[in-house]
Structure formats: C-alpha cells, structure tokens
Amino acid sequence: MWESLKYKFEKYPARMNVASKMIELGLRAGKDHKIYCNDLKISDMALANAANVDRKAVKQTTDFILNDEKLANIFENILPAGTLLKNIAKNLGLGVIEIEVGDENIGILSVASKLISEEKISIRQAYATDIQLEESPTLTIITEENVPGELIKKLLKIKGVTRVSVY
Structure with missing residues (x-):
C-alpha cells in the first residue's frame, strides 16, 4: 500500500514521516482535520514527537491528505489493529x-x-x-x-x- 502512496509525499519528507507514522500506528485523519486512534483524539504534538517532526508538519500533512481525494479515502478510513499479544x-x-x-x-x-x-x-x-x-x-x-x-x-x-x- 505504502509504495502506491509515498510518491505523493516525495517532495515533503516531514509529511512523509507523519503519514508513514499514521499508517504504522493505525491513525486516521478526521474530517475536522484532527488525528484519531479510533475515537481517541491524538494531539498534534504527540504525533509530531513520534514522527520526529515539528507540530506544524502534522497540521500540513493532515490538510494535504484531506485535500487529496485518494489520500482522504484511505486516511479517513484507517483503523487500528487492536491489542497485539x-x-x-x-x-x-x-x-x-x-x-x-x-x-x-x-x-x-x-x-x-x-x-x-x-x-x-x-x-x-x-x-x-x-x-x-x-x-x-x-x-x-x-x-x-x-x-x-x-x-x-x-x-x-x-x-x-x-x-x-x-x-
């Protein structure tokens, strides 16, 4: 999946870090431009720290995703996998x-x-x-x-x- 998406982020390494971290952790982009794990809102700062970027990059990534129909269809529908044993x-x-x-x-x-x-x-x-x-x-x-x-x-x-x- 990632191979078919990462070309959209090639010019923006910080956004690529955020998007790949979202996929790794099962985080979705909400229509309200916030990041969620199921129904739990994730702070921009927490995701920025996890992705090693600044907080502004998280906001830019979310806006970028939601303004692209293909990306929005994917990132709005990501679900976490649940408890790994x-x-x-x-x-x-x-x-x-x-x-x-x-x-x-x-x-x-x-x-x-x-x-x-x-x-x-x-x-x-x-x-x-x-x-x-x-x-x-x-x-x-x-x-x-x-x-x-x-x-x-x-x-x-x-x-x-x-x-x-x-x-």
Whole structure:
C-alpha cells in the first residue's frame, strides 16, 4: 500500500514521516482535520514527537491528505489493529513465533499455520509487518502453548523464511 502512496509525499519528507507514522500506528485523519486512534483524539504534538517532526508538519500533512481525494479515502478510513499479544504472551502463558521473511514471502502464513495445526497447537493471533514499511518484515504468530523444537526446523524450511525466533 505504502509504495502506491509515498510518491505523493516525495517532495515533503516531514509529511512523509507523519503519514508513514499514521499508517504504522493505525491513525486516521478526521474530517475536522484532527488525528484519531479510533475515537481517541491524538494531539498534534504527540504525533509530531513520534514522527520526529515539528507540530506544524502534522497540521500540513493532515490538510494535504484531506485535500487529496485518494489520500482522504484511505486516511479517513484507517483503523487500528487492536491489542497485539506479543509483548504480554509470556505473562498469559502463550507462545510466540517470529518468522523473518525475505523478498519471496507468498504463502508463508499458510504453510506456517498448517505446520502449527499439524502439531495440534491453536493459533491465538497472527500478524505481519508490511514489507514496504519494514527493512526486515516479520510474521508473528501467537500460539496457545510453546511450540516444540522440531517445528522450528520445519518453519525454517519454508521458502522465503530467513530466520525463526521462538519465545
């Protein structure tokens, strides 16, 4: 998605920082020219700090987005993904599998979930970072329990997988 949009921000690095941070965090532009996470209003200063820009750049980015029909249709409809369990999985007794992927990444989720299900382990959550936004995109899978070591070896054999971490 980002590749198809970033050309609109090429001449404005600060606006690009703001827009990419909005996508990363699931923030939307409201018709009132404010930034929201669902219905929670985000201050311009908070977003400016997160994007390493000044507050004025946030306002300019919001105005720019809302004055462009294509951008407005996207940024007015962004929703946050919800609670990601990765950082609290251990506290909940869940397993975490992080699969780092390379350029060839088609079907990795499908094959990985099949291998996990063959071990009779339930998947609670799966999410992937955007290959266009991340240098090292990862697929994170949260499981009902820790996975056996043999499964790690199988996951490493999936085409496009460069690294597997389990914790």
